[in-house]
Amino acid sequence: DAGVTQSPTHLIKTRGQQVTLRCSPKSGHDTVSWYQQALGQGPQFIFQYYEEEERQRGNFPDRFSGHQFPNYSSELNVNALLLGDSALYLCASKGRGGQDYGYTFGSGTRLTVV
Amino acid sequence: AQSVSQHNHHVILSEAASLELGCNYSYGGTVNLFWYVQYPGQHLQLLLKYFSGDPLVKGIKGFEAEFIKSKFSFNLRKPSVQWSDTAEYFCAVNLGYSSASKIIFGSGTRLSIRP
Numbered sequence: 726d727a728g729v730t731q732s733p734t735h736l737i738k739t740r741g742q743q744v745t746l747r748c749s750p751k752s753g754h755d756t757v758s759w760y761q762q763a764l765g766q767g768p769q770f771i772f773q774y775y776e777e778e779e780r781q782r783g784n785f786p787d788r789f790s791g792h793q794f795p796n797y798s799s800e801l802n803v804n805a806l807l808l809g810d811s812a813l814y815l816c817a818s819k820g821r822g823g824q825d826y827g828y829t830f831g832s833g834t835r836l837t838v839v
Numbered sequence: 840a841q842s843v844s845q846h847n848h849h850v851i852l853s854e855a856a857s858l859e860l861g862c863n864y865s866y867g868g869t870v871n872l873f874w875y876v877q878y879p880g881q882h883l884q885l886l887l888k889y890f891s892g893d894p895l896v897k898g899i900k901g902f903e904a905e906f907i908k909s910k911f912s913f914n915l916r917k918p919s920v921q922w923s924d925t926a927e928y929f930c931a932v933n934l935g936y937s938s939a940s941k942i943i944f945g946s947g948t949r950l951s952i953r954p
Contacts, residue, residue, distance in 0.1 A: 729882075758941065767843075767929050767944035768883070781941050815883065817942075827873065828942060830883035 728752070729831035731816050737837045738806050746801040746834045750818030757799040758828065759791060760815040768815055774799050803836075811838045841866045843930050845945035852920055853953045860915040860948050862930030872913040873931040873942070874904055883929070889913065900924070922952045 728751035738744050750757050756775045760768035770783035774793035793799045797818075803810055813835050817828035846861035864870060874886040887898025894906040904915045913930060929947045933940040 760944075765947075767845075767931075767946045768942075770941040770943065773941060783941065817883075827885045827888050829885075830875075832882040 728829050729754075729816055729818050731814075731831040731834050733834060734832070735835045735837075737839060740806055740808060740838055742806050743802065743804045744806060744836060746803075746814050746816075746836070748799045748801070748816030748818075748831060750797050750799070750816075751829045754818035754820050754829065755797050756819045757793060757797065758817045758819075759799070759801045760817065761785070762813040762815055762833070764812070771801070806838045808838050811836060841932065841934065841943050843932055843943050843945035845928075845930050845948050847948045848946070849949045849951070851951045851953065854922055855919050858915070858917040858920045858924075858950070860928055860930075860950070862913045862915065862945060863911050864913065864930075864932045864943075865911065866932065866934065868934065870932050870934060871940075872904070872906060873933075874898065874902070874913075874915050875929045875931060875944075877927040877929065877947075879926070886915070886928075920950075920952050922954045924950060925952045926950055 730749040732747045758773040759771040762768040771785050772782045773780050777793045788804045790802045813833040815833045816831045819828045842865045844863045872889040875883045876886050877883050886902050887896050889896045889906045897903050902917050906913050927947045930945040931942045933942045
């Protein structure tokens with residue numbers, strides 16, 4: 726059990742469609758980050774949410790947007806899907822402050838764009 | 840821009856062989872360093888982490904890593920690998936000025952262990 730829950734586990738979408746992925750952080754965690762992991766590559770940082778605001782953003786276009794809810798859960802939205810958006814999307818959470826810099830990762834959502 | 844380089848894309852070893860996976864990062868300031876492992880079909884798991892102090896860090900499952908600041912390196916080692924160590928290994932870094940800093944990952948090293 727990863728402690729971080731992501732849904733759905735798999736998803737197939739058509740080019741041009743929109744998709745929403747969901748993440749519930751580990752209990753006690755309030756910071757959520759999203760990563761894209763293309764096949765054969767390391768995870769790439771998309772953005773991070775804390776206190777319901779986007780705090781940091783990686784090099785991803787505005788088609789990628791997100792949201793964090795008061796219960797710390799988060800959504801990742803991707804508009805106008807491209808074939809190149811096919812990847813494993815990972816959610817990671819951490820607690821506030823302290824010296825624990827280690828994020829806990831979910832098992833991911835496998836998105837296939839056809 | 841900060842980056843993480845992993846030198847080996849695919850490493851193949853026999854059981855009981857010793858392992859060393861290379862990792863270098865590019866950033867001149869304070870960093871926190873991590874090694875994550877991804878077993879087939881499973882989520883990323885933290886193997887070990889370095890924040891400060893003793894540069895030799897012990898992790899789970901017999902893994903260790905050494906932080907050499909002068910070389911900007913954080914190589915992962917294990918004296919004797921097992922078949923169950925077959926997985927993808929990712930070196931990662933986040934900048935030490937904030938606990939909320941994003942994590943930057945290397946491209947990963949696939950480790951295959953021959954029984």
